[in-house]
Amino acid sequence: MRTNTRSKPGFAITTILLSLGVATVVFATTVFILPSLWWAVLAAYATQVSFILVMFGAYYLRNAAQEPQSPYDAERWDGINDRLIDTEPPVWLSYQPKMEGLSRVRRVAVSAASDRNSRKCCEWLAEYDCEVHLCSDHDTLIGDLIARPERWSLLVLDVDHIGGSDAVPRELEYIRSGLAQVPVILMSSRAAKTRLDVLVPRKQNMVLAKPFFRKCLFSAVERLNPSTAQDGH
Numbered sequence: 001m002r003t004n005t006r007s008k009p010g011f012a013i014t015t016i017l018l019s020l021g022v023a024t025v026v027f028a029t030t031v032f033i034l035p036s037l038w039w040a041v042l043a044a045y046a047t048q049v050s051f052i053l054v055m056f057g058a059y060y061l062r063n064a065a066q067e068p069q070s071p072y073d074a075e076r077w078d079g080i081n082d083r084l085i086d087t088e089p090p091v092w093l094s095y096q097p098k099m100e101g102l103s104r105v106r107r108v109a110v111s112a113a114s115d116r117n118s119r120k121c122c123e124w125l126a127e128y129d130c131e132v133h134l135c136s137d138h139d140t141l142i143g144d145l146i147a148r149p150e151r152w153s154l155l156v157l158d159v160d161h162i163g164g165s166d167a168v169p170r171e172l173e174y175i176r177s178g179l180a181q182v183p184v185i186l187m188s189s190r191a192a193k194t195r196l197d198v199l200v201p202r203k204q205n206m207v208l209a210k211p212f213f214r215k216c217l218f219s220a221v222e223r224l225n226p227s228t229a230q231d232g233h
Contacts, residue, residue: 015055023048091136093119095126107151107229110134111141112158112187117211121156121187124214128221130154131229138162146178153226155179158210159188165196172200183224187212 027044034040091114097105108125112118114136122132130153135141138161145152155175162171165188175184183204188196193209200207206220 011059015052018055019048019051022051091134093122093134095122095130095132095134097129097131098127105228106130106153106226108132108154108156108226109141109145109152110156110158111138112136112156112161118158121217124217125156125221127214128218130221136161142175142178145175145182149179149182151229152179152182153229154185154221154224155182156185156187159186159192159196165192168196168200172205183226185217185220185224 023044026047027040030043031037031040034043093114106129108130110118110122110125110132112121112134114134118134122134125132133141135144138157145155157171157175159165159168162168168186172184172186181204184206186196186200186205186207187210188207190209193207196207204224206224208216208220
């Protein structure tokens with residue numbers, strides 16, 4: 001799993017050049033103040049090193065603050081480690097259920113591009129009293145689900161988001177290896193739906209042809225009958 005990011009070469013070069021300028025200014029100032037030339041050189045060198053450390057520290061702190069986080073980022077990874085999870089950058093969007101005061105809700109994960117169609121799907125699911133989390137990085141989302149499957153009630157997967165219908169059987173087998181009890185709704189183009197209906201087992205799985213209406217989505221959720229997430233709120 002990749003956990004860190006190298007700084008851009010342009011930033012490093014700029015920082016070094018600026019540090020040379022700062023060191024030159026410090027040397028020119030202190031050479032007339034300090035008792036010897038060596039003290040002025042030492043002061044300039046110490047200032048240069050300190051400037052470089054501060055600049056790189058600020059750069060990494062800024063990147064860490066801007067990185068989007070999973071809703072359950074604090075959880076320790078205990079899942080399957082056989083695929084690369086690239087977190088640069090996963091995009092998480094959360095939608096709270098429209099009905100207030102629910103003691104237990106269905107928590108839905110949506111693996112899809114963060115576009116207008118998928119966001120509309122998430123809004124509809126929120127209207128259906130689901131807590132919805134949309135992630136545009138598929139491997140990151142599946143890793144999060146497999147690490148804590150009891151948190152989730154339903155997975156909605158855009159087939160185009162994982163490479164098309166040819167990748168579905170293999171990906172569904174992988175998902176089922178860690179999410180045996182979580183129902184899955186597959187969204188696909190109309191051209192691919194007929195083929196997927198043959199390839200995908202119907203138990204705990206459904207295929208919806210895009211674009212679909214709210215009623216079709218709600219009917220699919222009712223047929224799969226996802227239970228509430230086990231940890232609740």
